[in-house]
Amino acid sequence: MDDLLSEFLTETNENIGIVDAALVTLEQNPDDETQIDNIFRLVHTIKGTCGFLGLPRLASVAHAGENVLGKIRDKELSVDADVVTIILEAMDVIKELLEALEQTEEEPEGDDADLIARLNAVAYGTAAPKPAAAAPAAEESSNVVEFSEEVSEAELEAAFLAAEGPDDVPAPAPAPEAETKAELQPGEVSLEELEAAFNAAPGPDDEVAAPPVAAPEPELVAEPVEAAAPVKAAPKAAAKEGAQKETAIANQSIRVNVELLEDLMTMVSELVLTRNQLLQMVRGMDDNEFTVPLQRLSHVTTELQEGLMKTRMQPIGNAWSKLPRIIRDLSHDLNKKIDLVMHGAETELDRQVLEMIKDPLTHMVRNSADHGLEGPEERLAAGKKETGRVVLDAYHEGGHIIITISDDGRGLNVEKIKNKVLENGLATEAELEGMSTQQIQNFIMRPGFSTAEKITNVSGRGVGMDVVRSNIEKIGGTVELKSEEGRGSVFTIKIPLTLAIVSALIVECGGERFAVPQISVVELVRASTDGRSENTIEMINEAPVLRLRDRLLPLVHLNEILRLETAADEVAEQSEVKGDEEFIIVTQVGAYTFGIVVDRVFDTEEIVVKPVAPILRHLSIFSGNTILGDGSVIMILDPNGIASTTGENVIGDHNIEEEALRDANDTDKVAMLICRAGGEEPKAVPLSLVARLEEVDVDTVEITNGQMVVQYRGKIMPLVTMSEKSKMVETGRQPILVFTDNERTMGLIVDEIVDIVEDRLNVEMASSVEGVIGSAVIRGKATDIIDVGFYLQKCFGDWFGSKETAAFGAATKSQRVLLVDDSPFFRNMLVPLLSVAGYEVSTAENPKEALLMRDAGKEFDIIVSDIEMPEMDGFQFAEEVLKDERWADTPIIALSSHTTPQDFDRGRQVGFSDYVAKFDRDALMNTLSQTLRAGGGAR
């Protein structure tokens, strides 16, 4: 195909896509002038290019569409559904023409007169007297005849006739006129109008009553149109200029054939493999001349790989661009009111993945709008808003992209699904009895469920959902469904970022090595078979399970699934060989979490997934194979396959609320270190406070001045115990948590470090015990939150201005406090302290960030600010705050480690409400509540 043509096709297709989307936006927000300009410009470009390439049919449709848009832009026409519909129709025709053009490289034969006529009818409106429009235009163009606006139709016509005739007007004459016009106003407007006027003048004779003077008219009018043609050059040039400005940016990027990228990717994948092989070889040798260059090669390869990955990344919005249009059409066809909300359109993912989810996504959104949402009457009757919402959301999580499609429609009717399941024989009544609502709902994604159209009527959903699911699973993704009858449904799609190179965990089982994609591995647990360690595999009627924190984890033995024992025919021997420990790979497939028991776990390796040979394709348990660094071939296990071979592909039981809660709280999650010290109950400390986890040899612990210390990194570090009860181990190594702030370091002796969990820190109960802030529920267990401040004080009594206090618990609920402090340590220390006292705490790392919050419209009841901060100190910050009326009334409390009377005075002067020594928590708490009370803080 001609390069020019193919470029034109790509560009125009893209533009049409944008126009589609923009039109829908415009329809919702008719006064959005930037949208109108944007659409107009794009359509104009299409028209212009068509003309340039000699595609008259396209050009004429685009032209007619442009006329309508011109009218909208000039506010002569208001945007309503009908207008948008007809423009969209025109876009569709253009799309069809483009498709045909792509296939045949020729503009197809055909006639769009009807559409053009209708477009014109909209543009010039049967209601609007067309000569009136023609009049000013003629005035401008011919520059000969002068009219007042009030001239009658007849007069006008007469004038037209009387005019010296466009023939006499020298062709270039209109051009300068137009140019001057262009300088004064957006040039295109008047000219388009002009053109439109000329077009209108001959009149769609069939639609509008024939003008009084009929006979000479066609001739006359035909001429001006032609005269206008050179005029057009001017706006085009102007438009070009505008376009050039844009292309200046566009020039920074080039279009690359996707195949070329794919080839490059394959080659890089091979390079990565070879690099791994080399690394493996060199690893065996101690020091060798290859080490350094190989390291360099390794670096470059990694960078190359990452760079190439980036080129393949595209925003997911590309896959969504068609959706607004689809929703709009659906809402018209079905007489529903639908709002499509899209979040995270900029989330990037691999092009290949993007292509593969495009159709499933479209299908699901269509489904949500079509079957999920009810009609307006039904919605109103159900006490919902008339307009239904379909919300698309995309975000990164781990190595995944999560896409959710939620609607607030009628949800799934469990009873109807049940009936259908029984009807189709997918499960027995007894089986259904034992299933959760969600499991039943998930039947709609089962093959064989949606066999016929009528299922749509039964379940309200389900057309092709199994296809959607299998498509997504094909790329290693999962789909989950949560639905509540009457409230709506949420589909959650989880897909890997990229398909080409994945990180995999290498495990051993029955003497064979296998790779497990890291993406599906949640965690690794070491378990003993003889009950020595705390993780022991227990049996329920020969089904192995593991107690993992607050849940029971079903287990599968990999050697059993792979029949490795029977293959070796050494069942008895195997169980002995297994040894006394086993590794459990906790895996998640959809919402179903299970453990895979393997013999050993090696490290992780970047692997390139290669498909297995065709004779092995039927083995669903493998997703592919690859070559490891040491050159051996390894099979890649497919957790989806394992889940389905081990029985029901059960989907877990998260419900919508839980999910919503999780989403809402995601940002509030705090990583907590769970440990045991002085008692069995778990204790937790915010991980961010902990500088390091260390184990010290008990023999190195010394006592100075009645205080246990160790020499740590060339300094003396005091050690403290949690309580009197907790003891050091007698011999060997003692785990400690190291806390550091600036120069000072302290070690807190704990019995055992249990885990690190991410959870919402919600201190529910203040504690009166020293050293404990309060209790929070972490991973379903009541856990004491360690008050690090207390222990710091215990070690460095001088550090804190006054003696410790129990947390101040009497403050008014949910007063919003903004804490500005550059030291992460103190931010972390004060947040739990303040939140336990019932404040709602937000933090800012520096005054700038705080001021950004102000600009973002956030409001606080009180601000607590450090004084010594880089760039802008607390005094300047206070001045800034007072300057602007948004926060001017918010009291500010200064926190400082220097508490001299001078500081105090200066603080008061710049507007601090009060001044508190940094480590005097009692004073801080008192000051906070007093200040809030004084400032009418009873809000």
Place this chain on the structure above:
Amino acid sequence: MSVNEVQEYVTVTIAGQMFGIPVLQVHDVLGSIHLTNIPLAPMEVAGALNLRGRIVTCIDVRKRLGLPVSEDLTRRMSVVVEHHGEPYALLIDTVGEVLSLKTDQLEKNPATLDHRWREVSSGIYRMESNLLVILQIERLLDFAGGSVAA
């Protein structure tokens, strides 16, 4: 079929029997190989191996032909053939020479031949000292319910 047409075969021995594989289909002959076991695979699949960065599926021809498992597992050779763009290694005992044989001398399989042999053989050549069974790669690889032929 022209009288003078000549076909070249690589001869291999499995359990004392000589077989011929069309030489143009043979890509490689491998000595000792490191095989990765593939659990759950059809029994004819011996495993997978790495051939210069390509993953090659290895077929145990003995199992395919219903012959007993070789006593000496360490000294095995394999012939790499390509089928539908996929490489396969055929596990055999030894590799012999390349023979040029006239196509018109190919004789039909005797009707008494084991069905598994008849399935994969396209005919027999009468050599001076022994018989040469010509293997058809396509048929040889077609054991998992025709999934390869597809």
